[in-house]
Amino acid sequence: MWKYLRSIRFFFLVAALLVVFSILASLIPQSLPAEEYRSRYGPAVSTVIQALRFDSFYRSPLFFVLGGLLELNLLACSIPRLASRVKRGTKRPTAYAADVIHLGLALAIVGGVVSFAFREEHQFAGRVGERFAIESGDETDPAVVEAVDARERTTGDGVVVSWEIDLRAGEEQATVVVNDPARLGPYRAYFRHFEERGVASLVAEQGELTLRRGEGLESQNGTVLLFDGFASDGDGLFTVNFPEAETERYKVEPGGRIFGLEFQPVGTETLIGFSLSRDPGRPLLLVGLVVVAVGLALFAAHRLQAHRAPGSGGIGRHEGGTNG
Amino acid sequence: MAEAALALTLVSAFGFSLSSRAKLLYRIGTIGLGGATLALIALLVYRSVRISFPALTGTYEGLLMLAAGITAFLFVSERKLLSGNRTILAAGSFAAFVFLAILNSPLIDASLRPPVPILRSSWLVLHVAFAFIGLSLFTVGMIAGVVGLIRSDPTLTDTVRDRTVVLGFVFYATGGLVFGAIWAEAAWGRFWGWDPKETWALITVLVYAVYLHVRYLRSSTQQTARVLAIVAWAVAIFTFFGVNYLFSGLHSYALQILPISDSMRVASIALPAVQ
Numbered sequence: 107m108w109k110y111l112r113s114i115r116f117f118f119l120v121a122a123l124l125v126v127f128s129i130l131a132s133l134i135p136q137s138l139p140a141e142e143y144r145s146r147y148g149p150a151v152s153t154v155i156q157a158l159r160f161d162s163f164y165r166s167p168l169f170f171v172l173g174g175l176l177e178l179n180l181l182a183c184s185i186p187r188l189a190s191r192v193k194r195g196t197k198r199p200t201a202y203a204a205d206v207i208h209l210g211l212a213l214a215i216v217g218g219v220v221s222f223a224f225r226e227e228h229q230f231a232g233r234v235g236e237r238f239a240i241e242s243g244d245e246t247d248p249a250v251v252e253a254v255d256a257r258e259r260t261t262g263d264g265v266v267v268s269w270e271i272d273l274r275a276g277e278e279q280a281t282v283v284v285n286d287p288a289r290l291g292p293y294r295a296y297f298r299h300f301e302e303r304g305v306a307s308l309v310a311e312q313g314e315l316t317l318r319r320g321e322g323l324e325s326q327n328g329t330v331l332l333f334d335g336f337a338s339d340g341d342g343l344f345t346v347n348f349p350e351a352e353t354e355r356y357k358v359e360p361g362g363r364i365f366g367l368e369f370q371p372v373g374t375e376t377l378i379g380f381s382l383s384r385d386p387g388r389p390l391l392l393v394g395l396v397v398v399a400v401g402l403a404l405f406a407a408h409r410l411q412a413h414r415a416p417g418s419g420g421i422g423r424h425e426g427g428t429n430g
Numbered sequence: 431m432a433e434a435a436l437a438l439t440l441v442s443a444f445g446f447s448l449s450s451r452a453k454l455l456y457r458i459g460t461i462g463l464g465g466a467t468l469a470l471i472a473l474l475v476y477r478s479v480r481i482s483f484p485a486l487t488g489t490y491e492g493l494l495m496l497a498a499g500i501t502a503f504l505f506v507s508e509r510k511l512l513s514g515n516r517t518i519l520a521a522g523s524f525a526a527f528v529f530l531a532i533l534n535s536p537l538i539d540a541s542l543r544p545p546v547p548i549l550r551s552s553w554l555v556l557h558v559a560f561a562f563i564g565l566s567l568f569t570v571g572m573i574a575g576v577v578g579l580i581r582s583d584p585t586l587t588d589t590v591r592d593r594t595v596v597l598g599f600v601f602y603a604t605g606g607l608v609f610g611a612i613w614a615e616a617a618w619g620r621f622w623g624w625d626p627k628e629t630w631a632l633i634t635v636l637v638y639a640v641y642l643h644v645r646y647l648r649s650s651t652q653q654t655a656r657v658l659a660i661v662a663w664a665v666a667i668f669t670f671f672g673v674n675y676l677f678s679g680l681h682s683y684a685l686q687i688l689p690i691s692d693s694m695r696v697a698s699i700a701l702p703a704v705q
Contacts, residue, residue, distance in 0.1 A: 114643050114644075114646055114647055115647070117639075117640075117643060118640055118643070118644075121636045121637075121639060121640050122640075124636060125633050125636050125637065128629050128632065128633050129633065131624075131629065132626050132629045132630065132677065136624070164624045218621075218622070221620075221621075225620075227619065259547075261482070265481075265482070265544045266544075266546070266547055267547060267550060268547045268550070269547050284547045284548050284550075284617070285547070285548060285550065285551045285553075285613075285616050285617050286616065287616060287619065294619070296617075296618065296619035381619050383619050383620075385620075388615070388621075391611075391615075391621050392612075392615075392621075395607075395608045395611055395612060395621070396608075398603070398607075398608055399604050399608045402599075402600045402603055402604050402608075403600070403604075405596075405600060406596075406597060406600040409593070409596050409597070
């Protein structure tokens with residue numbers, strides 16, 4: 107049994123199952139409501155999908171069992187071989203390439219499981235100046251995060267190159283930049299969204315209404331008037347969806363009228379999005395990935411050495427059917 | 431410049447395939463490969479200079495890198511590794527021609543836009559560049575696999591297949607999975623999100639991992655390895671093309687990358703009829 111668990115044949119079996127199930131999971135939309143599966147696939151197939159948890163495959167017991175078996179295979183193959191190589195005093199680092207890759211992958215899998223079990227994430231979306239409550243259940247955490255400021259960095263010719271959000275939690279402050287998370291108390295803060303949104307006012311006889319970009323009005327006959335923001339010259343841009351007719355676009359000067367409503371620009375507001383996360387699996391995953399990268403580099407070096415020395419058997423070639 | 435490279439790869443493919451009749455045709459094929467490589471690298475540099483950032487984030491650039499990787503590899507290893515094998519050189523040139531023909535077709539958007547801030551990451555540049563170098567090498571490996579299946583004495587093609595797949599795996603796994611995961615963590619706060627592209631990249635790596643291990647089985651033959659190199663390439667190319675068109679996700683370049691805040695909504699406010 108142990109011999110089979112560390113064999114290449116067992117790896118092929120696990121890899122084949124992972125490939126087949128992953129293909130199925132990529133074809134079946136994930137995390138939809140149960141009724142959606144019933145309407146798409148019919149009652150019989152949707153029952154099978156849900157029973158096997160293919161509606162949420164990467165959180166299913168089946169996936170974790172396969173991941174566990176792969177972990178077992180990697181460790182069972184590499185640890186004894188590594189121990190024997192160390193015992194024999196093999197000094198060439200490239201000789202350890204396959205084992206380094208295997209151990210890096212094993213570490214990354216453990217990191218993934220720890221992350222799945224203990225990762226905590228809070229996502230926030232709102233406006234600059236807004237305060238967001240963190241509901242972590244941990245009393246030592248900062249309870250409120252404030253989005254103090256946000257800005258867009260552009261080059262001289264107007265190309266947007268970066269977005270930044272200034273956050274404050276209690277005494278701590280951090281600037282979160284796109285692709286560059288920052289530490290904020292016990293959390294890592296990640297950039298999610300930045301948008302400057304036009305705000306307009308439409309004045310009707312009944313009163314005044316403020317519209318943000320993307321918002322609109324619906325008339326009693328089903329006509330929808332959407333505010334699309336401002337043109338570069340400051341005019342208002344609108345889309346009108348007529349019921350059972352084509353969509354039309356309008357450009358309206360400040361003070362001009364659209365469908366009897368007077369348009370007045372109000373200004374812009376900045377919408378932001380960010381997330382705070384605490385992930386004990388992150389260091390393990392990161393180290394695992396780096397170890398895999400080092401192992402792959404050693405693997406390439408080993409292959410180059412093997413090609414320079416004809417007759418070499420390549421990495422870990424051995425007589426048995428066990429994993430190489 | 432892409433059209434020039436397209437023509438040069440075709441010249442190269444014909445040159446190598448007809449070179450048994452005249453040595454000059456072989457020379458023309460080699461010059462065609464070198465010229466195509468230079469033209470493609472120049473185009474990549476030109477597009478990068480235009481947007482002041484490595485132009486690697488679209489399908490157009492992906493195809494460009496794929497074709498450039500194939501022609502560059504064939505040109506550099508034409509004498510040493512390939513030992514002047516005309517079949518692989520001709521088929522490789524033709525594969526680059528096919529990718530360039532797709533790139534020049536109306537199917538692919540050639541417009542050049544500066545990348546949005548989330549795509550301005552050194553990790554992304556490494557991720558994409560390594561993945562496409564890997565895919566180029568896989569393509570040469572696949573060609574060597576096909577030639578090996580057809581030929582009666584496939585020793586050289588088996589060596590070419592083995593070396594290109596091994597080297598391709600190192601690039602693809604390092605770039606596609608490791609660098610991609612590190613970038614994803616910085617950009618979205620998680621290393622892996624089971625986005626269709628990520629899932630299929632993992633499937634590709636698993637299939638190539640099977641290829642790398644199959645040689646250790648006593649019962650395995652070169653024939654098995656040749657077939658696996660072809661199947662694995664089909665999976666890799668589906669990961670590049672198919673996933674972009676069949677599935678939506680963070681890697682669908684045409685889609686908006688950033689999540690939209692939940693405050694975007696249409697206010698359904700009943701007003702008197704606007705006519």
